[in-house]
Amino acid sequence: MIREVAKVVSNNECTSDVYELKLLVPGIAKDAKVGQFVNVYCKNQVNLLPRPISISEINGDELVLLCRAVGVGTNEFRDLKENDEIVIMGPVGHGFTICNEQRIALVGGGIGIAPLVELAKLLPKESTSVYLGIGKKEEVGFIKEELFRKECMGVKVATMDGTYGTKGTVMDILGDEIFDMIYACGPLPMLKALKKYVDKNNIKAEFSLEERMGCGGLGTCLSCVCKIKVGDSEKWEYKKVCSYGPVVDAKEVLFDE
Amino acid sequence: MSRLEVSLAGVKLRNPVMPASGTFGSGYEMSEVMNIHRLGAVVTKGVSMEPWLGNPTPRVAETTSGMLNSIGLQNSGIEELIKIDIKSLQEYRQKGGVVIVNLAGHTIQEYIQVAERLNSESIDMMELNISCPNVKEGGAAFGTDPSVAEKVVREVKKVCTKPLIVKLTPNVTDIVSIAKAVEAGGADVISLINTLMGARIDIEKRQFVLAKKYGGLSGPAIKPVALRMVHQVAQNVKVPIIGLGGIITAEDAIEFIMAGATAVAVGTATFNNVNALENIIDGINTWCENHNIGNIMEIKGVV
Numbered sequence: 154m155i156r157e158v159a160k161v162v163s164n165n166e167c168t169s170d171v172y173e174l175k176l177l178v179p180g181i182a183k184d185a186k187v188g189q190f191v192n193v194y195c196k197n198q199v200n201l202l203p204r205p206i207s208i209s210e211i212n213g214d215e216l217v218l219l220c221r222a223v224g225v226g227t228n229e230f231r232d233l234k235e236n237d238e239i240v241i242m243g244p245v246g247h248g249f250t251i252c253n254e255q256r257i258a259l260v261g262g263g264i265g266i267a268p269l270v271e272l273a274k275l276l277p278k279e280s281t282s283v284y285l286g287i288g289k290k291e292e293v294g295f296i297k298e299e300l301f302r303k304e305c306m307g308v309k310v311a312t313m314d315g316t317y318g319t320k321g322t323v324m325d326i327l328g329d330e331i332f333d334m335i336y337a338c339g340p341l342p343m344l345k346a347l348k349k350y351v352d353k354n355n356i357k358a359e360f361s362l363e364e365r366m367g368c369g370g371l372g373t374c375l376s377c378v379c380k381i382k383v384g385d386s387e388k389w390e391y392k393k394v395c396s397y398g399p400v401v402d403a404k405e406v407l408f409d410e
Numbered sequence: 411m412s413r414l415e416v417s418l419a420g421v422k423l424r425n426p427v428m429p430a431s432g433t434f435g436s437g438y439e440m441s442e443v444m445n446i447h448r449l450g451a452v453v454t455k456g457v458s459m460e461p462w463l464g465n466p467t468p469r470v471a472e473t474t475s476g477m478l479n480s481i482g483l484q485n486s487g488i489e490e491l492i493k494i495d496i497k498s499l500q501e502y503r504q505k506g507g508v509v510i511v512n513l514a515g516h517t518i519q520e521y522i523q524v525a526e527r528l529n530s531e532s533i534d535m536m537e538l539n540i541s542c543p544n545v546k547e548g549g550a551a552f553g554t555d556p557s558v559a560e561k562v563v564r565e566v567k568k569v570c571t572k573p574l575i576v577k578l579t580p581n582v583t584d585i586v587s588i589a590k591a592v593e594a595g596g597a598d599v600i601s602l603i604n605t606l607m608g609a610r611i612d613i614e615k616r617q618f619v620l621a622k623k624y625g626g627l628s629g630p631a632i633k634p635v636a637l638r639m640v641h642q643v644a645q646n647v648k649v650p651i652i653g654l655g656g657i658i659t660a661e662d663a664i665e666f667i668m669a670g671a672t673a674v675a676v677g678t679a680t681f682n683n684v685n686a687l688e689n690i691i692d693g694i695n696t697w698c699e700n701h702n703i704g705n706i707m708e709i710k711g712v713v
Binding site (some may be wrong): 201202366378 | 433
């Protein structure tokens with residue numbers, strides 16, 4: 154993990170609140186692995202905490218971050234222009250493990266689609282299907298459907314309002330299909346539903362989790378914990394999402410009802 | 411004596427800068443991104459006798475020029491700390507670094523047990539945390555009443571064979587009476603301030619951001635309050651003071667020393683910049699050089 158000044162290569166608006174930030178950041182990009190994240194620091198020192206953001210793509214010396222403007226930090230980054238400089242620390246955490254299973258599903262909800270983009274490039278095309286859930290048609294602007302179609306076998310999209318693809322959630326398009334391995338990232342309700350699905354059908358799965366963080370992945374502040382089962386017992390303990398995760402084994406993680 | 415060397419209750423520190431407990435893990439986690447051997451002291455996260463689970467999430471929320479935390483002193487217990495954390499700090503200690511272990515407890519008895527267990531370990535000082543706002547029993551419950559605070563310190567002091575630092579909460583009406591009480595109880599050093607109780611509300615969800623509603627506010631937002639309290643306490647006790655609360659720059663640290671602190675601790679700043687502690691050490695050194703200061707203690711309490 155290193156702290157590095159990144160240069161903005163481009164910053165493109167995908168939808169009204171999602172943008173794609175391409176950063177020239179050779180030191181971090183060299184070590185970055187699929188499913189890891191980076192910390193992005195605000196220029197405005199009124200906002201002290203780093204923003205943990207998933208690495209969406211790793212292209213040589215460049216990292217691609219797919220961000221949704223949800224607050225002061227991500228609003229500030231939306232205004233970054235080509236050649237601007239910004240401080241980044243990373244790469245952080247344990248990412249996805251690549252498998253050789255026959256029937257693989259990538260399941261993404263909303264901006265949670267981000268870390269699945271790089272993953273799609275690394276998995277065997279003929280084994281991998283993609284299931285994406287978004288709110289409405291406008292959000293098609295950030296889901297990288299073309300890239301997923303190129304890298305994977307098929308792509309299904311669900312919209313909550315039915316304006317694109319199937320009406321409903323990503324769970325509705327998964328249907329009764331059986332998989333050997335599922336990789337997922339998305340909002341908590343989606344992961345909860347998916348957890349029930351993979352537990353019931355005994356499917357291997359990895360979830361990328363999100364939690365509010367303080368120290369930015371050094372593991373020193375203990376802010377970003379999730380519940381992880383201890384062995385086969387009913388017991389659980391808090392583990393740090395930043396360093397134990399962000400990608401965890403779906404069988405191990407417990408969500409509050 | 412070198413320019414930055416200071417002494418806390420007979421323990422020599424090569425410089426007055428240390429991390430604040432709970433923001434630095436136990437030091438080794440930070441070795442990946444910084445040179446911990448430069449630090450005057452390392453203060454470990456709070457440790458209790460048995461492992462503590464800590465609070466539900468969200469445990470952290472950013473605020474204007476600060477942050478709220480509600481960790482709840484999650485820790486793996488004293489045995490784990492001795493086996494892993496203290497062991498990992500021995501190279502740092504052998505090279506002249508000072509190791510301070512922060513003690514947590516739900517009861518006076520638990521503080522005593524932790525102190526007793528640590529007496530024989532290779533550490534230099536203990537810091538008694540009677541100021542955590544995020545645990546129900548223990549923590550700040552001991553730090554808000556002068557007679558209770560004095561009693562806890564006196565009881566721990568009876569068994570503790572290392573110099574004892576007592577960390578105070580600012581969430582009191584009269585910080586001076588608490589400081590005097592812990593001094594009377596036998597505190598060798600006083601550190602202040604711990605975090606100020608605060609809250610943030612998510613107006614769309616119409617609920618508190620933190621799972622436990624309230625948390626401890628830290629960061630530059632609280633620096634003026636901390637500085638005022640350090641000055642007040644320094645005027646009224648004889649024991650040395652570790653000043654903390656919102657220190658981001660060397661200039662901030664110098665302010666605390668001018669207010670009467672012998673050393674300073676840095677917490678939230680490290681979350682913003684992993685090099686904050688090193689930058690502060692370098693900055694103090696440069697400032698002293700530019701002002702012809704032979705030793706940093708020349709400016710202690712000058713205001």
